[in-house]
Amino acid sequence: MARVFLVNPPSPEPVRTPLLSFCHLAAALRAGGHEVALLDASAPHAPHDHAEIRARVAAFAPDLVGLHLKTLHVQPAYALAAALSGFALVAGGPHATIVPDEPLAHGFRWVVRGEGEAALVELAEVADGRRAPSSVAGLSWRDRGLPRHNPERPFNTELDALAPPLDALDLFDPAWYAATQTLPPAGILSSRGCPAACTFCSNDVTGRRFRYRSAASVAREIAQLHERHGLNAFSFFDDSFAVGKRRVRELCDAMAALPERVYWTCTAHPAHLDRDVLADMKRAGCGGVDIGMESADPGMLVRIGKGVTVERVLAVLGWCAELGIHTVVNLMFGWPDETDEELDATIRFLERASPLAGGFNARGVVVPYPGTQIYEEHHERFGFTGWWIREAPLAYPPFPTTWDLDEILRAYATDPAIDRNFFRHPPHRVARIREALAAKATATLVTARNRNAASGGVPAAGAR
Numbered sequence: 422m423a424r425v426f427l428v429n430p431p432s433p434e435p436v437r438t439p440l441l442s443f444c445h446l447a448a449a450l451r452a453g454g455h456e457v458a459l460l461d462a463s464a465p466h467a468p469h470d471h472a473e474i475r476a477r478v479a480a481f482a483p484d485l486v487g488l489h490l491k492t493l494h495v496q497p498a499y500a501l502a503a504a505l506s507g508f509a510l511v512a513g514g515p516h517a518t519i520v521p522d523e524p525l526a527h528g529f530r531w532v533v534r535g536e537g538e539a540a541l542v543e544l545a546e547v548a549d550g551r552r553a554p555s556s557v558a559g560l561s562w563r564d565r566g567l568p569r570h571n572p573e574r575p576f577n578t579e580l581d582a583l584a585p586p587l588d589a590l591d592l593f594d595p596a597w598y599a600a601t602q603t604l605p606p607a608g609i610l611s612s613r614g615c616p617a618a619c620t621f622c623s624n625d626v627t628g629r630r631f632r633y634r635s636a637a638s639v640a641r642e643i644a645q646l647h648e649r650h651g652l653n654a655f656s657f658f659d660d661s662f663a664v665g666k667r668r669v670r671e672l673c674d675a676m677a678a679l680p681e682r683v684y685w686t687c688t689a690h691p692a693h694l695d696r697d698v699l700a701d702m703k704r705a706g707c708g709g710v711d712i713g714m715e716s717a718d719p720g721m722l723v724r725i726g727k728g729v730t731v732e733r734v735l736a737v738l739g740w741c742a743e744l745g746i747h748t749v750v751n752l753m754f755g756w757p758d759e760t761d762e763e764l765d766a767t768i769r770f771l772e773r774a775s776p777l778a779g780g781f782n783a784r785g786v787v788v789p790y791p792g793t794q795i796y797e798e799h800h801e802r803f804g805f806t807g808w809w810i811r812e813a814p815l816a817y818p819p820f821p822t823t824w825d826l827d828e829i830l831r832a833y834a835t836d837p838a839i840d841r842n843f844f845r846h847p848p849h850r851v852a853r854i855r856e857a858l859a860a861k862a863t864a865t866l867v868t869a870r871n872r873n874a875a876s877g878g879v880p881a882a883g884a885r
């Protein structure tokens with residue numbers, strides 16, 4: 422039996438719900454017979470001070486201390502790793518998966534690449550002395566000072582066999598989120614992976630191979646959410662919820678058959694949505710869909726590998742409006758080599774989509790995450806190699822916490838990534854992107870105001 426302490430490092434952009442990946446990891450460790458403690462230091466009211474975090478970790482006397490790494494917030498994570506020197510540190514998460522050598526050079530002894538449940542349990546067995554590190558697939562480690570990368574671990578295809586994530590929820594202190602009762606995770610995963618090949622997407626952990634849980638297994642988790650927490654509203658955190666018409670229908674049937682009516686949102690690719698699928702989803706309690714579109718210029722949609730047309734998105738928005746499903750359309754600006762005309766096509770689309778869409782995403786300037794095609798193709802040309810570690814972190818303002826429209830406008834209408842101007846757009850285009858961000862935020866506010874007026878002030882269930 423090993424003792425494992427997991428820490429989600431403090432982040433300038435606080436997250437107000439328990440980290441779903443920690444629920445999965447902690448539940449797997451417990452199911453494997455190990456002792457787990459955790460600290461979500463990214464939560465707004467959790468301890469953020471390094472000395473206090475170190476004291477908590479030390480009090481648990483762990484054999485392993487695991488940190489979750491995302492690219493955008495890796496600098497505060499490495500600062501925490503330095504403060505935790507002396508413990509056997511293991512890194513995991515999207516950033517650690519893409520650049521495993523980097524955490525190894527920042528005080529970590531181990532790095533788990535990819536999905537972590539089975540690998541972390543096996544690493545706990547290494548800590549126990551029951552296993553050799555070379556036998557853990559997907560593990561990178563320092564072997565006599567030198568980085569060593571074990572072979573890849575295949576994607577987990579047995580998602581129904583995962584330990585139930587709700588079994589680890591008691592490890593999160595409600596006070597970290599200013600809650601009085603245990604706070605449930607905001608999300609459920611019905612699948613992992615996304616078959617699309619978008620040039621900007623950083624989904625290296627879950628990858629392109631689509632895998633899914635049985636409808637019965639998902640329905641069981643939803644029923645538990647209600648039994649244990651009285652909750653009947655949640656989001657699906659799947660990369661791409663609507664893959665596979667038969668699968669979606671089975672899942673929707675299972676949700677519609679639950680004794681309690683549920684309300685949920687998801688993220689879906691417009692190519693997977695048609696009127697029938699959306700009607701199934703609505704029947705099963707779908708209140709909102711987050712739609713990835715990114716550009717409304719036909720040539721740009723091809724260049725970024727989106728696999729969708731402007732007409733298709735408008736059709737999806739029309740079906741959703743007809744069925745009463747709230748939509749959030751994701752649009753981004755500042756693509757590599759984006760021309761004035763291509764940018765204007767997206768700005769003009771806001772007007773076409775506004776009468777149908779529930780709103781648009783916050784911010785929206787393209788960020789080249791490591792491992793993505795747009796990073797690999799352009800980092801040398803534009804000189805942004807290793808930006809996440811070489812430059813000051815991008816200072817995103819926290820997301821609004823209230824339905825205060827002015828607060829929403831402040832958070833949505835700006836984006837620190839435009840100041841960074843990764844793809845060296847000329848000044849007139851940077852100015853145009855700033856206008857586009859403001860136009861997108863305004864379009865969201867106008868639709869929100871109209872909806873609020875129509876519903877007597879009740880906020881609609883929005884996607885993220």
Ligand code: B12
Nearest residue numbers: 432439440441442487488491492513514515533536537623
């Ligand atoms: C839901 C979600 C969110 C939610 C999280 C809510 C919550 N309480 O959990 C919210 C809205 C808060 C969010 C915010 C952001 N997100 Co987000 N999010 C997701 C999404 C859709 C699902 C996350 C999830 O649960 N995945 C499922 C689990 C199984 O995967 P996982 O989280 O990677 O964890 C596994 C492994 O990574 C590993 N692992 C993870 N941590 C650790 C730690 C250790 C020690 C070990 C051993 C292993 C390990 O094991 C886990 C279980 O298998 C992913 C897409 C995706 N496919 O993951 C994006 C994703 C993680 N987000 C991303 C980004 C960019 C962000 C933001 C930075 C966005 C922004 N501000 O611009 C913020 C960061 C906020 C912050 N302060 O951390 C990127 C990260 C890319 C990167 N290279 O870092 C992703 C991958 C989306 C993408 N395709 O680009 N996000």
